[in-house]
Amino acid sequence: MEIKIVKTTTPKEKPAANALGFGKYFTDHMFVMDYSVEKGWHDARIIPYGPFEFEPSCMVFHYGQSIFEGLKAYKGADGGVLLYRPYENMKRMNRSNDRLCIPQIDEDFAVDAIRQLVLLDKDWIPEGEGTSLYIRPFVFGTDNALGVHPSHTYKFIVILSPVGSYYAGGLSPVKIWVESEYVRAVRGGIGAAKTAGNYAASLKAQEVAEKKGYSQVLWLDGVEQKYVEEVGAMNIFFKIGGEVVTPVLNGSILGGITRDSVIEVLRGSGYKVTERKISIDEVHEAYKNGKLEEVFGTGTAAVISPVGELCYKGEKMVINNNEIGEVSQMLYDTITGMQKGAIEDKYNFTYKI
Amino acid sequence: MEIKIVKTTTPKEKPAANALGFGKYFTDHMFVMDYSVEKGWHDARIIPYGPFEFEPSCMVFHYGQSIFEGLKAYKGADGGVLLYRPYENMKRMNRSNDRLCIPQIDEDFAVDAIRQLVLLDKDWIPEGEGTSLYIRPFVFGTDNALGVHPSHTYKFIVILSPVGSYYAGGLSPVKIWVESEYVRAVRGGIGAAKTAGNYAASLKAQEVAEKKGYSQVLWLDGVEQKYVEEVGAMNIFFKIGGEVVTPVLNGSILGGITRDSVIEVLRGSGYKVTERKISIDEVHEAYKNGKLEEVFGTGTAAVISPVGELCYKGEKMVINNNEIGEVSQMLYDTITGMQKGAIEDKYNFTYKI
Numbered sequence: 001m002e003i004k005i006v007k008t009t010t011p012k013e014k015p016a017a018n019a020l021g022f023g024k025y026f027t028d029h030m031f032v033m034d035y036s037v038e039k040g041w042h043d044a045r046i047i048p049y050g051p052f053e054f055e056p057s058c059m060v061f062h063y064g065q066s067i068f069e070g071l072k073a074y075k076g077a078d079g080g081v082l083l084y085r086p087y088e089n090m091k092r093m094n095r096s097n098d099r100l101c102i103p104q105i106d107e108d109f110a111v112d113a114i115r116q117l118v119l120l121d122k123d124w125i126p127e128g129e130g131t132s133l134y135i136r137p138f139v140f141g142t143d144n145a146l147g148v149h150p151s152h153t154y155k156f157i158v159i160l161s162p163v164g165s166y167y168a169g170g171l172s173p174v175k176i177w178v179e180s181e182y183v184r185a186v187r188g189g190i191g192a193a194k195t196a197g198n199y200a201a202s203l204k205a206q207e208v209a210e211k212k213g214y215s216q217v218l219w220l221d222g223v224e225q226k227y228v229e230e231v232g233a234m235n236i237f238f239k240i241g242g243e244v245v246t247p248v249l250n251g252s253i254l255g256g257i258t259r260d261s262v263i264e265v266l267r268g269s270g271y272k273v274t275e276r277k278i279s280i281d282e283v284h285e286a287y288k289n290g291k292l293e294e295v296f297g298t299g300t301a302a303v304i305s306p307v308g309e310l311c312y313k314g315e316k317m318v319i320n321n322n323e324i325g326e327v328s329q330m331l332y333d334t335i336t337g338m339q340k341g342a343i344e345d346k347y348n349f350t351y352k353i
Numbered sequence: 354m355e356i357k358i359v360k361t362t363t364p365k366e367k368p369a370a371n372a373l374g375f376g377k378y379f380t381d382h383m384f385v386m387d388y389s390v391e392k393g394w395h396d397a398r399i400i401p402y403g404p405f406e407f408e409p410s411c412m413v414f415h416y417g418q419s420i421f422e423g424l425k426a427y428k429g430a431d432g433g434v435l436l437y438r439p440y441e442n443m444k445r446m447n448r449s450n451d452r453l454c455i456p457q458i459d460e461d462f463a464v465d466a467i468r469q470l471v472l473l474d475k476d477w478i479p480e481g482e483g484t485s486l487y488i489r490p491f492v493f494g495t496d497n498a499l500g501v502h503p504s505h506t507y508k509f510i511v512i513l514s515p516v517g518s519y520y521a522g523g524l525s526p527v528k529i530w531v532e533s534e535y536v537r538a539v540r541g542g543i544g545a546a547k548t549a550g551n552y553a554a555s556l557k558a559q560e561v562a563e564k565k566g567y568s569q570v571l572w573l574d575g576v577e578q579k580y581v582e583e584v585g586a587m588n589i590f591f592k593i594g595g596e597v598v599t600p601v602l603n604g605s606i607l608g609g610i611t612r613d614s615v616i617e618v619l620r621g622s623g624y625k626v627t628e629r630k631i632s633i634d635e636v637h638e639a640y641k642n643g644k645l646e647e648v649f650g651t652g653t654a655a656v657i658s659p660v661g662e663l664c665y666k667g668e669k670m671v672i673n674n675n676e677i678g679e680v681s682q683m684l685y686d687t688i689t690g691m692q693k694g695a696i697e698d699k700y701n702f703t704y705k706i
Contacts, residue, residue, distance in 0.1 A: 022499065022500045023410070023498050023499025023500045024498055026408075026409075026410055030409060049409070050408075051406040051407055051408050051409075052406070052407060052409065053404040053405070053406055054404055054405060054407055055379075055403075055404050056379075056383060056402070056404075056405065056491075056510050056512050057376070057379055057489075057512060057514075060413065060414060060549075061413060061419060061491060061493055061549075062419070062421050062489070062491060062549060062552070063549055063552040063553055063556075064417040064419060064548075064549025064550050064552060064553040065552075065553050065556065066414060066415070066417060066553065068415050099557055100553055100556060100557070101556040101557055101560055134499070136415070136499060138409075138414060138415060140414055145376050145377055146375065146376025146487070146489060146514060147375045147376045148552050148555065148556070148559070148585065148586055149556070149559065150556050150560065157409050159409050159410060161410075161499060181541060182541050182542070183539050183540070183541030183542045184542070185542075186536050186539040186542070186575040186576075187536070188534060188535050188536030188575070188578070189535070189536045189537070189538075189539070189554060189575065190550070190553065190554045195417075195550075195553060196413075196414075196415060196416055196417025196549065196550060196553065197417045197543070197548070197549060197550020197551070197553050197554055198550070199415070199416040199417060199418075199501050200416055200417040200418050200419065200453055200543065200548060200549065200550050201542055201543045201550055202501065203416075203418065203453060203454040203501070203502070203503050204452055204453070204454055206501070206502065207454055207503065222539040222541070222542065222575055222576070223539075223575070223576055225541070232501065233501055
């Protein structure tokens with residue numbers, strides 16, 4: 001399928017590098033493609049970024065049949081443009097699509113659409129420390145009808161946002177609240193899909209945690225409320241007595257692409273990494289015995305996020321003196337170095353466009 | 354707050370009574386109100402039904418911060434217009450708003466907005482058997498920004514749809530698939546809120562069940578996958594050995610207003626009704642012992658939906674010879690009779706506008 005391109009005649013002013021924040025500004029163009037039962041995916045186009053008209057009966061407002069992805073583009077040291085593992089994002093998008101009864105999208109075609117869009121708006125890729133061009137592909141049902149069933153029509157859209165660090169503080173340890181009341185997801189549910197409802201479900205606990213001075217929530221499993229799952233916008237890793245441990249993907253945890261990269265980089269650097277069930281009690285026990293050496297989150301938005309404090313049922317665990325750990329720093333330097341083409345990528349994670 | 358009214362200059366043709374279906378047609382007007390942190394809820398207006406412009410970065414497409422309600426208006430025997438328990442819907446809407454971090458809405462004001470809208474479009478209320486005017490209030494976050502946190506701006510919209518029966522067959526027994534793999538909700542989650550994510554989560558199991566010839570899915574609890582919860586679009590009741598039993602509201606079940614009405618009407622009619630935990634094994638045991646006399650669902654869309662067959666792990670339970678049970682018929686006649694003003698409403702459920 002050919003992608004029709006209509007360029008903007010009124011390019012926007014680009015924001016200052018220090019004003020970027022996360023997901024506040026959008027570039028001059030977007031990719032759009034429509035789906036109908038009769039035509040399949042059709043009318044692929046890159047057009048000026050702008051609003052769409054939606055009827056108030058449009059399904060997405062009512063039943064949330066919607067998935068998204070997030071990945072980043074970087075300007076390389078040689079001026080070339082690098083994407084980070086875009087095929088992994090498109091594979092995960094199709095797994096989410098399947099769980100939400102949304103039609104599959106050709107992964108090669110989707111990566112090519114992203115490639116063309118990013119190249120058209122490549123002057124929007126910021127170059128400062130910690131900055132990048134965030135790419136947000138998303139799909140949602142657009143039937144204008146009530147009644148709970150999968151939509152017959154969809155939109156696949158890709159928008160681009162120049163971003164700074166996800167956390168205002170950059171790479172500095174965050175405080176995490178271990179949530180023992182609210183639950184994000186349970187096996188058999190939609191936790192492993194990158195779908196709107198998981199994020200809506202997380203807002204209340206996040207709000208409560210923020211009021212207590214914590215920047216994110218660590219979710220426990222939905223069945224026993226005992227095993228560590230993820231941090232909403234990140235996966236989580238623990239370094240306990242020299243070994244790195246992360247919760248095994250059990251069907252209610254989102255399989256992060258940064259999580260996967262971190263496991264590969266750690267193993268490639270000689271660390272032992274184990275994916276298994278980890279109870280919050282085990283974490284607490286390790287803390288009491290002085291064996292909880294590092295905790296960090298991993299995700300596209302923040303890449304690596306050192307955890308300086310965990311609070312579980314009122315008990316505070318201060319980790320590594322609230323300082324950035326050695327493993328966290330190594331992973332951040334290695335992964336962001338590869339992402340920007342500054343250091344050799346022996347894992348084939350980067351994709352030059 | 355005053356509601357500004359702008360009437361349509363191009364009224365639409367009304368659909369034929371036998372073509373209504375559910376949620377396919379919308380009336381000439383809608384109610385809209387906006388929220389911002391600075392102004393609170395403001396700019397309440399009734400305007401011609403039509404599309405809105407939304408940026409692709411609008412939060413609702415990505416994070417599903419969205420809730421809805423559903424209630425019905427009927428034309429009474431004397432030509433007056435009746436709503437059914439609208440204050441209960443607005444209370445539940447605010448409980449959903451709270452769970453989803455959406456600002457509260459004045460319940461009296463919201464009922465009055467619905468009243469004014471329905472009266473303006475009262476010629477759209479259909480009068481045939483099983484028909485009504487379905488009212489869909491809904492609220493969603495409208496910030497144009499990525500990043501997972503509650504929106505700072507919202508839209509509250511009410512649209513109206515003349516509807517026939519939810520099930521094409523009218524009041525006739527449905528076949529229900531007892532879901533033992535997928536899970537809708539778990540305690541600590543969002544199951545008790547009427548929010549988009551719960552419906553998105555239900556689509557896959559529904560699709561699988563439909564392929565096997567079942568019209569709906571009966572969900573089991575998320576913790577043990579053992580206790581009966583609800584039927585996605587309905588609550589569920591069992592008549593076992595003369596007693597009517599329904600799952601107790603445990604935090605992961607939607608508290609249906611028809612469910613509540615049914616409990617009151619049954620008690621008012623001399624039946625014993627118990628709200629408690631019910632395992633699917635208990636239901637199956639009762640079936641084997643010939644004590645499972647009736648099963649029915651309750652919800653705004655279908656009112657009462659007799660269940661003719663339950664299928665659990667391949668075993669089919671045919672209930673009451675796949676015929677409409679006596680209690681189901683009595684409840685349907687009583688509740689729809691009150692809704693249309695045809696029989697005396699000793700429960701004060703109806704609200705004449």
